[in-house]
Amino acid sequence: MDVILHDLCGADPARRFSPYCWRVRMALAHKGIGHVTRPWRFTEKAAIADAGTDKVPVLRHGDRTVHESWRILEYLEDTWPGAPSLFGGEGGRALSRFVNTWSDAVMMPAIVRLVVSDIPAHLAPEDAEYFTRTREARFGKPLAAMTADREGTVEAFRRDLHPLRMVLRERPWLSGPTAGAADYIAFGPLQWARCVSAFPLLTPDDPLHAWRGRLLDAFGGLARQAPAEDLA
């Protein structure tokens, strides 16, 4: 059965920048699941309406649709049990969920305040209007105001990553001896940022910078080859 991933893109269909879609793309590569990605833009709601959502990632597997990145990761693990494990057992699955809530609650809001104003320039005109209007309504201020102090706020962001840094000082991957779902979950927001913004989130001497580099190199450079702005 064919596997199709609806994957957020910019004006250039090759620019894929959704943090949630990147989690799924890395997981598909980890499991070696053949698939095609289908570029999708914010305003193309009709293309995924049958999945019962208006957001990507949406995975199609034969007649089935699955949406929301965490649910897709679980679906991949359960549907391809013979492929390399994403979680490393039930304890790993349970705590990968904690990495997911930590990444969503700590990394995502901080990165919004570091890169969101750089996003509209990469979008098709209709999407840029949609994105700017909906995000400015959500945040209650212009996008430029969101990131105005980013030279200062990036320091707090780097401090907030300290629990992850402490682990990655001890070993190369968060998930254990090899990379796994937890790595891809925490990597997604960093890949989102570098795909849309040249603003440097990590310093070169940070163990997180080297870890991100290993993930960029994984699977034949899947994530490194994607169009991006921060090439460090």
Add this chain to the structure above:
Amino acid sequence: MDVILHDLCGADPARRFSPYCWRVRMALAHKGIGHVTRPWRFTEKAAIADAGTDKVPVLRHGDRTVHESWRILEYLEDTWPGAPSLFGGEGGRALSRFVNTWSDAVMMPAIVRLVVSDIPAHLAPEDAEYFTRTREARFGKPLAAMTADREGTVEAFRRDLHPLRMVLRERPWLSGPTAGAADYIAFGPLQWARCVSAFPLLTPDDPLHAWRGRLLDAFGGLARQAPAEDLA
């Protein structure tokens, strides 16, 4: 072989309040490992010097000594492989380490600023002098100044727990279908606080409050029966 845990206590030897020792006590109970605890005070360095450390927890197992709570948890898992697992597999072990770094980097410093000034009153005179002198040197201010604004800082602390809260809204335990090492690791700092301070860290409507209550009730109420100040 006998198992002995050197366990931090106050002037009252029954008041056990180390967050790190509580992680180990819950893990010993989880695995059903018969043991005795030996009350230990801050200034009794000689009693554990043979273990190569000046801090508890120190575990003695026959001729072996193990110190540092994370290393003890791994030792228990590896030495009693037939007892109920603390980690739920290698993926769970790897990510329990992340819960440990998160708890140490996020929970511990915040709780210090909420309860540290309440600790000396529970200590024997020599220990109170030692604790106050060493902590005031570390923090660069009087203990009372550390907690002076705690009515305000507790709000930030509760927000910082949000990744944990998001998981515990979905299920009763962090570690999965049953409690495990990750639960005990995050519980330790909360138990430390309630054993020394009546200052309420959690509101009764918080899912974390109910989760803490389940851990207090576990193992026949092991943690609830300990002398404490916050009885909510």
